[in-house]
Amino acid sequence: MRAGIPFALAGLLLSASFGIVARQAGLPDVAAIAMSLFVFAGSAQFAAVAIIGAGGSLGAALVAAALMNSRFLAMGIALAPSLPGGVLRRAVQGQTIVDASWAMALRTDGSFDRYFLFGATAPQYLTWSLGTVLGVIGRGAIGDPSRFGLDAVFPAFFLALLMAEVRNPRSRGVAIAGAAIALALTPFTPAGVPILAASAVALWGLASAPRP
Amino acid sequence: MSTAWALVAGCAVVTFAIKAAGPIALGGRELPRWFASVVALMAPALLAALVATHTLATGRRLTVGAPTVGVLVAALVMRLTGSIAWCVISAALTTALLRAL
Numbered sequence: 146m147r148a149g150i151p152f153a154l155a156g157l158l159l160s161a162s163f164g165i166v167a168r169q170a171g172l173p174d175v176a177a178i179a180m181s182l183f184v185f186a187g188s189a190q191f192a193a194v195a196i197i198g199a200g201g202s203l204g205a206a207l208v209a210a211a212l213m214n215s216r217f218l219a220m221g222i223a224l225a226p227s228l229p230g231g232v233l234r235r236a237v238q239g240q241t242i243v244d245a246s247w248a249m250a251l252r253t254d255g256s257f258d259r260y261f262l263f264g265a266t267a268p269q270y271l272t273w274s275l276g277t278v279l280g281v282i283g284r285g286a287i288g289d290p291s292r293f294g295l296d297a298v299f300p301a302f303f304l305a306l307l308m309a310e311v312r313n314p315r316s317r318g319v320a321i322a323g324a325a326i327a328l329a330l331t332p333f334t335p336a337g338v339p340i341l342a343a344s345a346v347a348l349w350g351l352a353s354a355p356r357p
Numbered sequence: 358m359s360t361a362w363a364l365v366a367g368c369a370v371v372t373f374a375i376k377a378a379g380p381i382a383l384g385g386r387e388l389p390r391w392f393a394s395v396v397a398l399m400a401p402a403l404l405a406a407l408v409a410t411h412t413l414a415t416g417r418r419l420t421v422g423a424p425t426v427g428v429l430v431a432a433l434v435m436r437l438t439g440s441i442a443w444c445v446i447s448a449a450l451t452t453a454l455l456r457a458l
Contacts (some may be wrong), residue, residue, distance in 0.1 A: 221379025255393025
């Protein structure tokens with residue numbers, strides 16, 4: 146659980162800014178809080194609310210949320226073999242996927258420590274909900290959240306995780322290729338697609354997989 | 358039901374389905390060897406893509422701004438101190454300072 150705490154603290158700040166943004170987009174207080182409780186996927190929540198706030202349709206907002214979350218599809222497929230139990234139990238365990246916990250629970254052999262995943266996600270869920278409440282309540286006092294540089298917090302976290310991850314030339318190559326693909330697709334595809342596409346670079350692993 | 362609540366319910370269902378799909382379809386199976394080597398490389402690919410798009414893009418436009426510098430400083434701090442906390446704090450501080458100028 147301790148591994149999740151730095152991310153939980155950052156999530157607190159980010160979800161507070163979500164609370165503010167959601168209110169600005171016209172969501173009622175309770176709906177903004179309910180969204181964090183029941184959706185718990187930051188990038189999708191920001192994307193969906195931004196579209197509604199700009200006068201977009203409900204359908205467009207849901208498609209944007211789905212695309213933003215599409216990376217969790219890839220993460221879920223990767224995680225699946227490490228989850229035992231019945232269908233319902235696996236489906237519920239899959240809900241604990243968030244970027245940082247998923248990356249940290251991944252072992253070098255490609256399997257996952259599922260208890261690490263659950264433990265690291267728990268404090269993040271708690272602060273994500275709490276932060277949204279704080280943002281909704283304190284929006285007048287906080288003002289514009291970007292003033293505090295909060296938008297740099299998450300990329301900095303992901304970067305720290307990445308730097309721990311790229312210890313050999315092959316993973317370094319995959320990281321560079323993944324970033325390049327994501328940036329190349331960004332101007333031409335809806336948000337979320339570039340990140341999912343970047344995960345395809347991992348197929349590089351096939352090239353050097355030990356043959357049975 | 359208002360649009361706001363439809364949005365909340367819709368996003369909840371979509372997110373649940375996406376996170377559940379892999380575990381439902383493939384849960385509890387034995388790992389083939391090739392699968393493990395692909396999965397082990399997914400973390401660097403996805404993390405690098407997240408860092409790149411959060412740092413160098415605003416919506417669909419490629420941009421260089423205060424967060425770009427913030428994250429560059431954070432990378433340097435991470436290399437020098439090895440501390441995730443300092444890495445993140447330096448990113449936020451740098452970005453906030455540049456915006457305040």
